[in-house]
Amino acid sequence: MLWDALALQLGYNATLVAIGSTLLGVAAGITGTFLFLRKRALVSDAVSHATLPGVCLAFLALVVLGGDGRNLIGLLAGSAVSAWLGLLCMNWLTHNTRLAEDAAIGAVLSVFFGFGIVLLTIIQSLGVGRQAGLEGFLLGTTAGMLRLDALIIAIGGAATLILVTIIRRPMMMVAFDPEYAAARGVAVNRTDLAMMGLVMAVTVIGLKIVGLILIVALLIIPPVTARFWSERSDLVVLLAGMAGGLAGYLGAAISASTPDLPTGPIIVLVSFGFFALSLLLAPARGVLAAVLRHVQFQRRIHIRQGLLALAQGQMIYEPLTLRLLHRAGLARADGVATDAGRARAAKALRDEKRWEIVRADLTHEATAALYDGLRDIETVLTKDQIEEIDLRIGGPHGIQP
Amino acid sequence: MNGEEFVTLSLTPLLIGTFSAIACALPGNFLVLRKQALIGDAISHVVLPGIVVGFLLTGAISTWPMMLGAAGAAIVSVVMIEAIRRLGKIEPGAAMGVVFTSMFAAGVLLLEQTDTSTVHLDVEHALYGNLESLIWLDATGWQSVLDPQALAGLPPELPRIAITLLGVALFTWIFWRPLKISTFDEGFARTIGIRTGRLGLALVIAAAIAAVAAFDAVGSIIVIAMFICPPAAARMMTNRLETQVVWSVFFATVSAVLGYVLAGYGPLWLGGLDAVSAAGMIATVSGLILMICAIFGPCRTRSGAPNSN
Numbered sequence: 085m086l087w088d089a090l091a092l093q094l095g096y097n098a099t100l101v102a103i104g105s106t107l108l109g110v111a112a113g114i115t116g117t118f119l120f121l122r123k124r125a126l127v128s129d130a131v132s133h134a135t136l137p138g139v140c141l142a143f144l145a146l147v148v149l150g151g152d153g154r155n156l157i158g159l160l161a162g163s164a165v166s167a168w169l170g171l172l173c174m175n176w177l178t179h180n181t182r183l184a185e186d187a188a189i190g191a192v193l194s195v196f197f198g199f200g201i202v203l204l205t206i207i208q209s210l211g212v213g214r215q216a217g218l219e220g221f222l223l224g225t226t227a228g229m230l231r232l233d234a235l236i237i238a239i240g241g242a243a244t245l246i247l248v249t250i251i252r253r254p255m256m257m258v259a260f261d262p263e264y265a266a267a268r269g270v271a272v273n274r275t276d277l278a279m280m281g282l283v284m285a286v287t288v289i290g291l292k293i294v295g296l297i298l299i300v301a302l303l304i305i306p307p308v309t310a311r312f313w314s315e316r317s318d319l320v321v322l323l324a325g326m327a328g329g330l331a332g333y334l335g336a337a338i339s340a341s342t343p344d345l346p347t348g349p350i351i352v353l354v355s356f357g358f359f360a361l362s363l364l365l366a367p368a369r370g371v372l373a374a375v376l377r378h379v380q381f382q383r384r385i386h387i388r389q390g391l392l393a394l395a396q397g398q399m400i401y402e403p404l405t406l407r408l409l410h411r412a413g414l415a416r417a418d419g420v421a422t423d424a425g426r427a428r429a430a431k432a433l434r435d436e437k438r439w440e441i442v443r444a445d446l447t448h449e450a451t452a453a454l455y456d457g458l459r460d461i462e463t464v465l466t467k468d469q470i471e472e473i474d475l476r477i478g479g480p481h482g483i484q485p
Numbered sequence: 486m487n488g489e490e491f492v493t494l495s496l497t498p499l500l501i502g503t504f505s506a507i508a509c510a511l512p513g514n515f516l517v518l519r520k521q522a523l524i525g526d527a528i529s530h531v532v533l534p535g536i537v538v539g540f541l542l543t544g545a546i547s548t549w550p551m552m553l554g555a556a557g558a559a560i561v562s563v564v565m566i567e568a569i570r571r572l573g574k575i576e577p578g579a580a581m582g583v584v585f586t587s588m589f590a591a592g593v594l595l596l597e598q599t600d601t602s603t604v605h606l607d608v609e610h611a612l613y614g615n616l617e618s619l620i621w622l623d624a625t626g627w628q629s630v631l632d633p634q635a636l637a638g639l640p641p642e643l644p645r646i647a648i649t650l651l652g653v654a655l656f657t658w659i660f661w662r663p664l665k666i667s668t669f670d671e672g673f674a675r676t677i678g679i680r681t682g683r684l685g686l687a688l689v690i691a692a693a694i695a696a697v698a699a700f701d702a703v704g705s706i707i708v709i710a711m712f713i714c715p716p717a718a719a720r721m722m723t724n725r726l727e728t729q730v731v732w733s734v735f736f737a738t739v740s741a742v743l744g745y746v747l748a749g750y751g752p753l754w755l756g757g758l759d760a761v762s763a764a765g766m767i768a769t770v771s772g773l774i775l776m777i778c779a780i781f782g783p784c785r786t787r788s789g790a791p792n793s794n
Contacts, residue, residue, distance in 0.1 A: 194710035198768020209759035301586030352590035
């Protein structure tokens with residue numbers, strides 16, 4: 085059943101939903117990356133909640149004008165207007181009053197959403213039946229998705245992506261260093277507004293599938309996921325798009341393959357699954373990699389300290405040190421050094437003495453700063469320099485690693 | 486409207502709404518000043534899975550398991566945010582966004598998967614509560630306020646939120662000095678021996694308790710609005726924390742009372758429609774208060790700081 089869904093074989097509606105969710109995921113992931121790198125991820129929360137009064141007012145206006153209240157284009161236009169208004173309110177509050185951005189986000193979010201709910205109850209009291217579907221914008225509904233809806237999402241998503249491609253450079257510059265961007269002549273405020281406008285566009289086209297509460301997840305989670313895998317901004321943008329698209333596709337397929345699984349939450353949870361995997365498994369930034377790095381570091385310290393002890397003829401009592409030395413063939417199980425161990429130990433002691441000279445010598449100040457008890461001296465000094473230091477130490481020569 | 490109707494239908498919702506608003510606004514003052522205002526938003530999203538799990542475990546709409554579930558979910562979310570922030574080196578806002586949206590999605594999924602058709606538990610209810618339905622059926626008029634038999638029939642939300650309000654107020658009063666010092670100057674607070682880490686955690690827990698109790702009575706939208714709007718509006722009125730707290734309590738009360746009255750009677754005055762959502766109206770009124778304060782408040786700008794434009 086799941087395979088059928090993944091191969092888009094579960095009927096017309098399921099296919100439309102899958103295509104729509106994939107496109108939405110790509111658009112949201114790519115747009116959200118700029119927001120995330122600008123450290124304003126939660127602005128999307130305010131934008132998405134601020135769409136509700138617009139949806140309701142558009143519905144009322146459509147009904148008053150005698151049209152069908154459920155015209156998706158009309159509702160989306162209304163939601164875009166009120167989201168933009170919310171955005172302007174938020175910007176005004178942060179720029180012209182003493183409120184910090186988080187308080188402005190929370191204020192706009194709760195007040196617009198509260199007002200939207202007031203309007204929603206007004207619509208409910210106007211006459212039951214006609215409003216069916218407006219609640220769907222809270223959590224998304226895919227059951228009755230039409231070809232036109234999918235088309236709107238596809239066109240909206242494509243337009244968003246084209247706009248992102250055009251203004252990606254100023255957006256990235258502002259995200260990383262607003263002062264530098266301003267010095268280079270980028271209009272920071274306008275770029276920020278454009279970024280928010282794109283977020284608003286994604287929110288609006290996502291209303292139908294995942295709803296206004298969960299669209300935030302699609303804007304935040306894929307960029308955070310992608311950030312684990314790369315340090316290059318353009319790659320992060322692409323990876324976020326991929327993670328979002330894949331989550332949309334898989335989520336839609338899973339929800340289509342089982343009855344009663346709502347699409348929006350499943351997409352979000354699949355996305356969170358990717359995030360959790362990345363958090364654990366990503367190279368360099370993942371938890372597993374960090375643990376491995378720590379263990380490796382621990383081993384190097386133990387071997388180094390063990391070698392120094394061997395060289396000075398001290399007993400080793402630490403079981404981990406003994407085990408590591410034994411496994412490396414440097415010592416016997418009872419702690420007596422092998423030939424290889426003796427050579428390495430002599431070398432370690434010699435290196436320690438060399439470092440001591442280096443650190444006492446002001447001309448080597450820059451090199452001495454690199455000393456951390458583990459670094460091989462050959463990696464920071466040339467052969468000639470080491471020979472010169474050995475001359476100062478005197479004593480036996482010819483110790484090779 | 487006579488006293489009898491008022492006491493039966495409106496007194497308890499008004500009191501519950503006001504108490505919830507004040508209980509959220511008190512810790513909200515510190516959260517806004519500490520730039521942690523969105524914690525209220527996060528908590529009110531994550532209590533949904535907690536409530537659903539509490540319902541699944543007991544199979545009935547009983548308050549304590551659901552409140553415990555909500556509190557558990559709030560703690561899980563705080564731990565998860567902290568873990569993701571530290572393990573993944575992710576900025577706090579994004580970590581919060583990842584956690585609360587995912588947990589909310591899990592809550593919605595659980596809710597859709599369970600058979601809740603026989604009980605009143607759905608996402609809409611969680612979002613905007615049912616303040617209007619918390620009526621006091623046993624009351625016959627003002628004399629019932631002193632009648633123990635009628636008092637026994639009070640909706641249980643009222644004593645619960647009253648106790649919570651008392652607890653939050655006590656917390657604020659007892660820890661006033663350390664809270665104030667650590668909010669404005671954490672470094673100085675640490676040098677005079679205040680455990681700022683623990684105090685911050687205690688503040689978040691107090692906020693979470695207020696949020697869960699208020700959520701139970703009035704839904705999540707009031708919780709978010711009351712954590713932020715009254716304190717933010719009060720911040721425009723004064724530069725002294727003491728005065729700000731007093732203003733925020735005043736604004737919270739005005740929002741709750743005016744919002745409830747407008748929602749209940751406003752449509753009737755305008756021409757006979759049914760009442761609109763009280764929770765939504767309270768949030769709207771608090772937003773209007775914030776707007777007025779942001780335009781006319783005597784201390785609305787950052788004093789001394791150049792305009793960031």
